[in-house]
Amino acid sequence: MKAPADLLLLPQWVVPVDPAGTLTDHAVVVQDGRILDVLPADAAQARYAAAQTLTLPGQALIPGLINLHGHAAMTLLRGMADDLPLMSWLNDRIWPAEKQHVSEAFVRDGTLLAAAEMLAGGITTCNDMYFFPRAAAEAFQQAGMRAVLGMIVLEFPSAYASDADDYLSKGLALRDELKDEPLLGFTFAPHAPYTISDASFGRIGTLAEQLGLPIHTHLHETADEIQHSLSQHGVRPLERLARLGLLGPHFIGVHAVHVTDAEIDLLAQHGCHVAHCPSSNLKLASGIAPLARFAAAGVNTGLGTDGAASNNRLDLFAEMRLAALLAKGVSGDAAALPAAAALKMATLDAARALNLDDRIGSIVPGKRADLVAVDLRDLACQPVFDPVSHLVYVAGREHVTHVWVDGILKLHDRRLVDLDPDDLTTRAAYWRGKLTA
């Protein structure tokens, strides 16, 4: 007798990420939201009676992409302030706009827009950091997208919270309430060394250890940030965090553009992770993170889009390609960051940074069924020698046709299943009106 299954997927190629390489004429079997089996297509059809079978000719099935750093609600600020360096972008444009407009409604609408963009582009999980994380959580749940919510902390007041303690207590209350939600996770998200005091960092370090949660913070993004730390604290930011006991396998440093070899070794020694956001770093002229040196030192690195105000796309296909090209150009080594490594950064390595690699990041039996089908039949993708190479160097998010999160279909033939693009467009226009009034 055949074994029951919810879904039998028959793509032309399966790219499991772990192990590396491509499986041809294989099936992926899904049951109860998890990957039940990966096996040759003939054997799968003999062994399983699936409620639904989907043939995906010319398509590569990959693990859902994981956006290791973003500020989802900032989609509503997309294109509002371009062509400025980080500090004037933040101080003169972004922070004043946020101060005036950011509210629960803003975050809910902006996060929903981001979730729609990310899901349509093959991103099934994001690691988010923004004000009003409760509103973000509601939006991610409405979208049915997996999200790790940052319990954001800043020293200065916003519409969301008054001081670091207030941010922290609001974040912890939310986490207490939602910690058993299957698609949600939490990190401590102190914004950056230049916006957080030693006392707050110390408290966050203690809490992170007690609760077993990651710490997610911007780090060494610009040369200015380093100078500021030297004048305020007498040491560079990373050294300061090391002295405060913040570094460890639970630590995700975002950007790490300006780092010395000794600092890269320090990150490696502590088992820290880096979220590499190459588009954002280029657009704000912050610099280029030394990816090949991270890899050589053994620093686990994932890819992030950062917010749509500094990218301006939430597009991990673009980040994979850019990361691979920059790594080669900067290191002078065309073998730096091969395609398979770039894809791994956008999937399994990011899962590892979030301590979710036992659940997501690769197409392996037992993991949750976060899956993405990428159509390589497009003329611009011909011929196909190696699907993995094409996923990084040729294909784009426009080639994503189907997306499942936890085994549930979220994108069907390039159409969002649960979210209404017209409604999202109307909401975005409403906020554009408010921001320009």
Ligand SMILES: [Zn+2]
């Ligand atoms: Zn950021």
